[in-house]
Structure formats: structure tokens, C-alpha cells
Amino acid sequence: MxxxxxxxxxxxxxxxxxxxxxxxxxxxxxxxxxxxxxxxxNEQYDAIILDLGLPEIDGLTVLDRWRKEGKSTxxxxxxxxxxxxxxxxxxxxxxxxxxxxxxxxxELIARxxxxxxxxxxxxxxxxxxxxxxxxxxxxxxxxxxxxxxxTAQEYKLLxxxxxxxxxxxxxxxxxxxxYDQDFDRDSNTIEVFVTRIxxxxxxxxxxxxxxxxxxxxxxx
Amino acid sequence: MxxxxxxxxxxxxxxxxxxxxxxxxxxxxxxxxxxxxxxxxNEQYDAIILDLGLPEIDGLTVLDRWRKEGKSTxxxxxxxxxxxxxxxxxxxxxxxxxxxxxxxxxELIARxxxxxxxxxxxxxxxxxxxxxxxxxxxxxxxxxxxxxxxTAQEYKLLxxxxxxxxxxxxxxxxxxxxYDQDFDRDSNTIEVFVTRIxxxxxxxxxxxxxxxxxxxxxxx
DNA sequence: CGCAACCTGACACCCGCCTGTCATGCCCGT
DNA sequence: ACGGGCATGACAGGCGGGTGTCAGGTTGCG
Numbered sequence: 001m002x003x004x005x006x007x008x009x010x011x012x013x014x015x016x017x018x019x020x021x022x023x024x025x026x027x028x029x030x031x032x033x034x035x036x037x038x039x040x041x042n043e044q045y046d047a048i049i050l051d052l053g054l055p056e057i058d059g060l061t062v063l064d065r066w067r068k069e070g071k072s073t074x075x076x077x078x079x080x081x082x083x084x085x086x087x088x089x090x091x092x093x094x095x096x097x098x099x100x101x102x103x104x105x106x107e108l109i110a111r112x113x114x115x116x117x118x119x120x121x122x123x124x125x126x127x128x129x130x131x132x133x134x135x136x137x138x139x140x141x142x143x144x145x146x147x148x149x150x151t152a153q154e155y156k157l158l159x160x161x162x163x164x165x166x167x168x169x170x171x172x173x174x175x176x177x178x179y180d181q182d183f184d185r186d187s188n189t190i191e192v193f194v195t196r197i198x199x200x201x202x203x204x205x206x207x208x209x210x211x212x213x214x215x216x217x218x219x220x
Numbered sequence: 221m222x223x224x225x226x227x228x229x230x231x232x233x234x235x236x237x238x239x240x241x242x243x244x245x246x247x248x249x250x251x252x253x254x255x256x257x258x259x260x261x262n263e264q265y266d267a268i269i270l271d272l273g274l275p276e277i278d279g280l281t282v283l284d285r286w287r288k289e290g291k292s293t294x295x296x297x298x299x300x301x302x303x304x305x306x307x308x309x310x311x312x313x314x315x316x317x318x319x320x321x322x323x324x325x326x327e328l329i330a331r332x333x334x335x336x337x338x339x340x341x342x343x344x345x346x347x348x349x350x351x352x353x354x355x356x357x358x359x360x361x362x363x364x365x366x367x368x369x370x371t372a373q374e375y376k377l378l379x380x381x382x383x384x385x386x387x388x389x390x391x392x393x394x395x396x397x398x399y400d401q402d403f404d405r406d407s408n409t410i411e412v413f414v415t416r417i418x419x420x421x422x423x424x425x426x427x428x429x430x431x432x433x434x435x436x437x438x439x440x
Numbered sequence: 441c442g443c444a445a446c447c448t449g450a451c452a453c454c455c456g457c458c459t460g461t462c463a464t465g466c467c468c469g470t
Numbered sequence: 471a472c473g474g475g476c477a478t479g480a481c482a483g484g485c486g487g488g489t490g491t492c493a494g495g496t497t498g499c500g
Contacts, residue, residue: 151458188476189460195478210468210475371488408446409490415448430445430498447496458485466477 001046001116001160002026002177006036006062007078008054016049019105020112024139024156026180033057040066040073044176047116049108050095051078063095074119076112078103113137120163127162130219132201134162143201150200153178157193161206161216170213221266221336221380222246222397226256226282227298228274236269239325240332244359244376246400253277260286260293264396267336269328270315271298287314294339296332298323333357340383347382350439352421354382361421368420373398377413381426381436390433 003025007013010031017027028043030036033054040048040062052059063075077095097115099108113136117125127134131144139155141148150158156178161169171190175183178190194206194214207215223245227233230251237247248263250256253274260268260282272279283295297315317335319328333356337345347354351364359375361368370378376398381389391410395403398410414426414434427435 153459184460187460188462191476192460192478194476198477208476373489404490407490408492411446412448412490414446419448428446441500443498443500445496445498448494449492450494451492452490454489455487456485457487459483461481461483463480464478466475468473468475470472 001156001163002028002044002180003112004028004030004036004039004043004045004048006030006033006040006048006054006059007051008032009051016105016108020109023109024152024159026156026178028180033059033062037062037065040071041069043181044173045073046177047112047119048073048075049078049112050075053080072119074115076108076115116163127159127165129162129165129205129216132205134159141201148200150197153189153193154197154200157190158197158201158216161214164216166215166217168209168212168215173213221376221383222248222264222400223332224248224250224256224259224263224265224268226250226253226260226268226274226279227271228252229271236325236328240329243329244372244379246376246398248400253279253282257282257285261289261291263401264393265293266397267332267339268293268295269298269332270295273300283314292339294335296328296335336383347379347385349382349385349425349436352425354379363421370417370420373409373413374417374420377410378417378421378436381434384436386435386437388429388433388435393433 001024003020005013005016005020005027007016007029008031013029013031017029020027028039028045030039034057036050036054037057050059050063054062059077063077066073066075074096076097076099078101079098080101096119097111099111113125117136125135125137127136132141133143134141134155136159141150141155141158157174160174160177172185174190175185194208198206204219205216207217209215221244223240225233225236225240225247227236227249228251233249233251237249240247248259248265250259254277256270256274257277270279270283274282279297283297286293286295294316295314296317296319298321299318300321316339317331319331333345337356345355345357347356352361353363354361354375356379361370361375361378377394380394380397392405394410395405414428418426424439425436427437429435
């Protein structure tokens, strides 16, 4: 899962980035509205964290533009506490959730998870396929009840596939969502990690669609 | 906790050693009866695993000699399955427990734990002092209910002190029981690890007895 | 007061795991 | 059967945590 943070206060921004990377996300950080607008329009994010108090371009304007461009990426807005007007304006502009500053990183991460879950159409914090279960809360995976140890990247890849169960996911899409901006596109890491996941969870779990990508389906 | 394995079949011996080191013991391995006899007589072990089917000197003879020397180290004997005569003879010679070959490593470790626990006069698998609990089964430690992360060596040291709660334990004794044979005696690691444990569990837990060693007491 | 015992922060090494790269081999579709 | 796409084993660099060493400071005893 890949995120964008748009936050002009560098300390807070970096701190957030660290926390979210620690939670297993790939994170890009934009330090002003313009950069944020550009990245949000041109890159693929699974969610965006947007601070409203930006210099240059106002956060609301940024959000508004994205929506007008047809971007439906879920957006979580950071507002000053009790700033009711922001909240209302944000709602109108198409924000999906709010967190008031100052906030607990814990809470923000929980809401993010919920946001991404909702946007991928899943109701539960558990993603499953066959006898495989992935708990997005604890970050743990089991197969037939037995815990399976996955590394960070393996987890991200599996998690993305589960969030898009049944759909075909291209290698580029996976790279876009698992890594942040600067990553060598012509690398075969995705293939390597697919192999590693198959080795741990069984080869049948991920099917290859030649020329298109991979797909994780409910076994028949 | 330091163990001696006396086992002539090299594969099995090494395998056992690995398993037991994995379980957090310091392990010496003797591959014949003579070496076993010598080590068992001259080193400090918390328990000995003795295979009866030894070349040169018979296992029973070894055990018998130790007992005659007044060694009370608990001994766990490995016997061929259903070899009832071995069992009886072993009992007479002063063995403390039996495991029939082939055995589950799991079971052997469980019996070892029980053996060591009994020999140190503790009834339970939990060692405690004040609000600190150490579960020898799971290898986990808590302080006031909160889990505390200890490294392998920290755990061994704490565990040894808890097994001898209230007694003064010298630095050499600690080295003897925590490390295996070849270890630099004039090193200050013990001091270092005492410091580290104090930092994690509170300075009051281990008291220094100047010139003699350390002692872990029930707080008053 | 002076010495020895002990404490403790900093450091460097080592080791295991993770991760991306590469070379090679396989397999499928044409 | 051939070519491109994919699979996979092996490998090296990096990173982080654990461990032992050391130096300098502190403490307590005679």
C-alpha cells in the first residue's frame, strides 16, 4: 500500500512518514501544496493524508482539483482541533475522514486502515482466500490456522493482492503500490517475491496471467 | 543453565546440542565415556544427558562413578525403547529420569526443564521475584504484568539467579553456568549483563555483594 | 585517603535475515 | 521449434540487533 502525505511542517511530515513506513506502507512526502497536487494527480496512491493548513495553495483547493480530475483516491484530512468550518468544507470537497491535530499516531493509522479497507470494498479487517487469512490489524498471516512468517515486502505484496482479490494485477501496478517513487521499474523483484510467497503459502495461491500480471482468486 | 551431553553417535549428539542451544542452554558435548566422565566430574553442570550405549566405558559405570564422587547433578538417561533392564539398573545407579530412544526433542527438553526445576527445589515452571515473573516454558519475562524483552544472555543470567533466589552467586559460578567450556574467564561480561538487566527490570532487583557476587532476593 | 571492586556508556564486531540482482532454465503460445 | 515471458536458485550488500571489550567514572571498604 502506497501513501502520499501532504504536510508543510517538515518535522511532522517526516515523523509521520517514519511512523507509516514502520507500519508497512510505502510513503511519499510532499512538503507543499503544489508538489502534493502534482504527485496526487500523477501517481497511484492507495490513500492520501492531507494537511489543510498549507502555504501557497490551500489544502482544500488541492483536494477539490483532484476530485474534479476524477481521482477517487481516499483522502484523510488533518484539521486543527475543533475547526468545524474546515470539517464542513472538507466534506464538501470530498474528504473521506478527519483527524484533528494534535493526534495520536495510533489513531491515524487505524483510520487509514479503515479507509483503505472501505475503499477496496472489504468490510472486515481480515482478508482471506481459501485457508489463508491475513489480519491487517496485527499484520499476521495464517494458512489453515498455522501462523506463517512473511517478511515486510512479502506481506505488502500479498496484502495488495488480497485487497484486489479476483482481479488481475499488473507487475507495474504492484511496483507502483508497494514501492515509493524512485524505484527501478525494470527489475524482477515482483517475480521473485511472488515465488517466495508461493513457496510459503503454496504455489496455487497466485496464478500467473501471461503478459498481464498476477491474480489471487478464491480457490474453486 | 549449562548441560553436558554424553553421546557416542556424533550425528545425534551434535543434533541434540544444536536443539538444546536453541532452547537457551550452554552445552558441552562428550563423544565417549571417558571424556564424559572427566567433564562431568570436573565441570559444573545443571544437568547431564547420558546415553547408556557407550563404547569403552559403559554409561552406567560413568553414572555410578559420579555418584560415588558425591556429584548430585541431575542425570537424564537415554535408553533403548523398552529396555527395561537398563531402566532398573539406571535407577539403581542414580539416574533421575529416562527418555527412550527414539525420542521427540520436544519431550526431552520438557523433561530436562522439569529435572532442573526439581533439582533447584522449585515446584512451578514460573520463577518469580517481586513483580517479576519468568516463565521457563515460554521463555518470557514480565514485570508487573508487562512483557519485557530480554536477549538470550540476559535471560540465561536472570534465569540462573532466579533458580538460586536468595543465594549469593559468584561471577565465576555465573560464567560456569551460562557459558560453555572455552570462555575467557577474566572478562567483565557478567557485570555488563547485570547492568543491562537492571536497566530493563529495575536496579533494585539484583543486589551486589562486594567481593562475593550477586544475589537476587524477594524484595522486602 | 587510596585502592580495588564494580558500574556503565560507547564502540566494534559478528551474525542472521531481508532484499534486490543476476544467470539460468523452463514453459507457453505461436 | 523458437522467442519472449516467467520461475527460481544462488549470491552479495545492507541493516539491525546482540554481544563482548574497553576506558573512564563511581562506590565502598580497610
